[in-house]
Amino acid sequence: MTQTKLTRPEAIIFDMDGTLFQTETLLEIVHKRLFAQLRKEGLYVKDTPPIERLIACLGMLLDDIWKRVMPDGSPAAYERANELMLQYELEELEAGNGTLYPHVIETLEKLHQRGIKLFVASNGLEHYVKGVATFHKMHHLFAGVYSAGEFETSSKVDLVARLLKDHHLQDAWMVGDRSSDVEAGLANGLTVIGCRYAGFGEDYELRGSHRLISSFDELSSFLP
Template sequence: MEQTESRLTKPEAMIFDMDGTLFMTETLLLPAYHRMFDQLREEKLYMGETPPEHVILGCLGMLLDDIWKKVIPDASEAARQRANELLLELQLEDLQKHHSKLYPGVLETLTELNKRDVKLFVASNGLEHYVKGVARAHQIFPLFEGLYSAGEYETASKVDLVKLLLDTHHIHNAWMVGDRSSDVEAGKKNGQTVIGCAYAGFGNGQELEGSDRLIADFTELLKLYDHATAD
């Protein structure tokens, strides 16, 4: 996988994807995913077997409409809409039970970056209540200046979502930190540095091609920042 080895400069802000970057999505998603399909069958909206877990995990980072087209391509629009509602409802319920997890070192690293006066944001293709619910449940919500989600702002792509964030906060130099090709695209098309997170493993081998740096552990981000040069 190719990385461009341009010299890193200290950013005024860092923009994080949520699933597969800050949050171990599978710890919340998979139990809710199986219960969701049980409920869809009970409501007679979907009568097939539950698609394999790797199918939904491989879709993480996509917009919800695109996810259901891949997971249940032959389902009705009513079934897909109900899947959206149920999955959010079940995940928000499970968040309160404290069974889900952040990646190791996320809270500590974000706290240290905050102490260094780096402005922290989230840009996610997920739903607003999900993104904010995860951040609140894991005590990282107060560390962010803004949590931007496609669900709240109705953006067509993460490129658009990140542009909106940058424009709103007048940010010129940011690091986009994420684990999917949509994060790389969002950073690069907005002229920003991209730090690819290679630890989640939800995508394929080409997923992070074009990143300026790859990290195998979230805590490496602080070292990258500390060793970056002042602009």
């Protein structure tokens, strides 16, 4: 970890899964429904892959996720899995399933009240990422919710670069739990805050972060 003195940022950019949202609390339901439907449609007839395999892939682009979760699957299975994933995630969110990490709302409100612009940059699908923000009543706190699904970016580096350009941001922090977040922040010249509380990735993924947090509310303590 790189220890440098932090300055007050103009904006803070957050990853969604594993940073704001406890994705596994939603995926436990979605995972079972998705593979049951794939088998029903004859697109994947083997046993349901362990959910740990799916959770370990969080933060990746969807196309890459399915290649790891069901490497013996067909392109048709991958395409249908994309459709079902979004459908079931939105249904379960609307039903009230899935939770945020502790202290997320109050910390975001404090940052917002201090005049810091808040954004989301996620490799997820557009309607899912915006759905989490909407159903958990935090959408109004963000100046922008960016997703790879909406902008069809090939990496989070490109997604964050677009966000910075669109909003004319010169100074920002990138907050996330995976190597893709660290890479996106460093490649765009941002201060990187690595989140250690999700447990999806390995410790090495956060190498290069300027600070590490074990609870979301620690973030506000870094502000001058």
